[in-house]
Amino acid sequence: MQEIRILPLLGIPExxxxxxxxxxxxxxxxKASLVIDPxxxxxxxxxxxxxxxxxVKALSEVKPSSRAQRWANDLGKDPRLVELILRESRRIxxxxxxxxxxxxxxGQICANAGIDLSNTQEEHAVLLPQDPDESARKIRxxxxxxxxADVAVIIADSFGRPWRVGQIxxxxxxxxxxxxxxxxxxxxxxxxxxxxxxxxSADELAAAAELVMGKTQNIPxxxxxxxxxxxxxxxxxxxxxxxxxxxxx
Amino acid sequence: MQEIRILPLLGIPExxxxxxxxxxxxxxxxKASLVIDPxxxxxxxxxxxxxxxxxVKALSEVKPSSRAQRWANDLGKDPRLVELILRESRRIxxxxxxxxxxxxxxGQICANAGIDLSNTQEEHAVLLPQDPDESARKIRxxxxxxxxADVAVIIADSFGRPWRVGQIxxxxxxxxxxxxxxxxxxxxxxxxxxxxxxxxSADELAAAAELVMGKTQNIPxxxxxxxxxxxxxxxxxxxxxxxxxxxxx
Numbered sequence: 484m485q486e487i488r489i490l491p492l493l494g495i496p497e498x499x500x501x502x503x504x505x506x507x508x509x510x511x512x513x514k515a516s517l518v519i520d521p522x523x524x525x526x527x528x529x530x531x532x533x534x535x536x537x538x539v540k541a542l543s544e545v546k547p548s549s550r551a552q553r554w555a556n557d558l559g560k561d562p563r564l565v566e567l568i569l570r571e572s573r574r575i576x577x578x579x580x581x582x583x584x585x586x587x588x589x590g591q592i593c594a595n596a597g598i599d600l601s602n603t604q605e606e607h608a609v610l611l612p613q614d615p616d617e618s619a620r621k622i623r624x625x626x627x628x629x630x631x632a633d634v635a636v637i638i639a640d641s642f643g644r645p646w647r648v649g650q651i652x653x654x655x656x657x658x659x660x661x662x663x664x665x666x667x668x669x670x671x672x673x674x675x676x677x678x679x680x681x682x683x684s685a686d687e688l689a690a691a692a693e694l695v696m697g698k699t700q701n702i703p704x705x706x707x708x709x710x711x712x713x714x715x716x717x718x719x720x721x722x723x724x725x726x727x728x729x730x731x732x
Numbered sequence: 733m734q735e736i737r738i739l740p741l742l743g744i745p746e747x748x749x750x751x752x753x754x755x756x757x758x759x760x761x762x763k764a765s766l767v768i769d770p771x772x773x774x775x776x777x778x779x780x781x782x783x784x785x786x787x788v789k790a791l792s793e794v795k796p797s798s799r800a801q802r803w804a805n806d807l808g809k810d811p812r813l814v815e816l817i818l819r820e821s822r823r824i825x826x827x828x829x830x831x832x833x834x835x836x837x838x839g840q841i842c843a844n845a846g847i848d849l850s851n852t853q854e855e856h857a858v859l860l861p862q863d864p865d866e867s868a869r870k871i872r873x874x875x876x877x878x879x880x881a882d883v884a885v886i887i888a889d890s891f892g893r894p895w896r897v898g899q900i901x902x903x904x905x906x907x908x909x910x911x912x913x914x915x916x917x918x919x920x921x922x923x924x925x926x927x928x929x930x931x932x933s934a935d936e937l938a939a940a941a942e943l944v945m946g947k948t949q950n951i952p953x954x955x956x957x958x959x960x961x962x963x964x965x966x967x968x969x970x971x972x973x974x975x976x977x978x979x980x981x
Binding site: 485486487488489490491577579580582584592641644645646647648649650651652653662663664666680681682683684686687688690691693694695697707710721722723724728729730731732 | 734735738739826829841895896897899900902911912931932935936937940942943944946956970971972978981
């Protein structure tokens with residue numbers, strides 16, 4: 484069993500609407516005297532993907548509906564932010580104590596529909612990528628066309644969780660790997676037990692990458708090397724539990 | 733920003749009641765021609781800790797109560813397992829569709845009170861360690877006394893989550909580090925944004941370690957090197973959200 488390395492990628496510049504993320508990654512990799520190896524998992528913070536795709540709204544241009552204004556008042560939030568959360572959501576899961584948790588149109592269940600507020604120039608809201616699996620697929624194909632290596636790409640965001648304090652990074656978009664590792668029916672060789680679990684490997688890879696991304700120096704891309712994923716098209720959607728199998732919505 | 737390495741630790745033998753986990757780790761490290769460095773995070777699968785602490789019950793010796801028998805019938809589970817789940821729980825969170833989610837006496841919210849079934853000889857149930865923070869503290873102190881290095885120790889288990897498919901590893905016991913990394917109020921240097929998050933770093937370290945632990949060859953210990961945690965006594969309890977701040981129990 485080999486070790487896994489998590490390599491932070493320094494030197495990604497500020498990303499703007501229309502920028503080519505794959506090209507920026509390749510340039511940063513070269514500047515850092517690294518190479519992208521076949522089998523690497525390239526974990527990309529959703530925020531730069533959203534910016535490259537123009538998924539940024541100036542709050543000054545958002546007109547809140549009367550419902551958004553009423554809810555904003557109850558929640559103690561900016562009505563323009565609540566308006567955006569409602570537009571980005573297909574269903575409200577919980578709304579109390581200043582917290583608004585919804586299911587987004589992408590199927591993610593998270594606080595504030597995954598919207599981050601940014602103070603870059605004026606107040607902007609960074610929305611989730613419209614189709615994170617498609618974003619991951621495009622980055623993977625472009626990377627392959629430039630560096631000739633088959634890799635997996637994960638688009639990651641930090642979400643809070645029920646019952647536990649603190650956020651952890653999860654995979655909202657996946658391309659190039661099976662996001663799940665199925666151990667059901669395999670024998671645990673050293674301890675002679677039948678294992679019964681399916682592991683969300685793409686979520687664990689996103690969490691691992693965050694360990695080098697989340698420090699004061701923000702690093703929006705990390706390479707995870709040595710995992711040995713099952714190569715396939717794969718999706719982040721496969722990590723979303725169908726409502727009928729879920730006890731908590 | 734340096735890279736992080738996740739080193740699987742091969743050669744941990746079958747663990748039995750009374751075994752010294754720290755000593756087994758040091759012996760496996762030496763056999764693998766590795767060293768434990770100061771600042772390493774030693775992630776230990778809870779199962780070997782439970783076994784070393786005698787937290788294993790033969791199902792044949794468990795007498796189910798009439799309540800356990802009734803619930804087992806509703807859930808389609810073994811009444812002896814349900815009896816153990818009830819004994820290990822302070823509160824039931826959800827019980828439907830064959831799933832029994834409870835809050836354990838340790839404060840963990842998970843399926844089946846974190847009990848794993850083992851087929852080692854006859855049917856055994858492996859319970860969670862009674863006090864995983866204390867287990868982590870003891871392993872850390874023993875490691876320090878042998879190798880003279882200050883490390884952090886995480887006891888990890890794989891839990892399912894609401895809304896998402898698959899289990900991920902989380903930290904149920906922590907010693908030697910702050911399990912949370914607080915970014916509130918810090919500036920994101922490359923993208924000039926005020927960050928607003930607290931990250932559950934100990935959970936992300938547990939998830940990262942699982943990437944080398946969870947393969948067909950079961951590896952119950954991994955070293956995570958290069959994270960740069962905030963050294964302090966720390967606890968896994970700090971990762972448990974107080975009920976009054978929780979919207980999902």
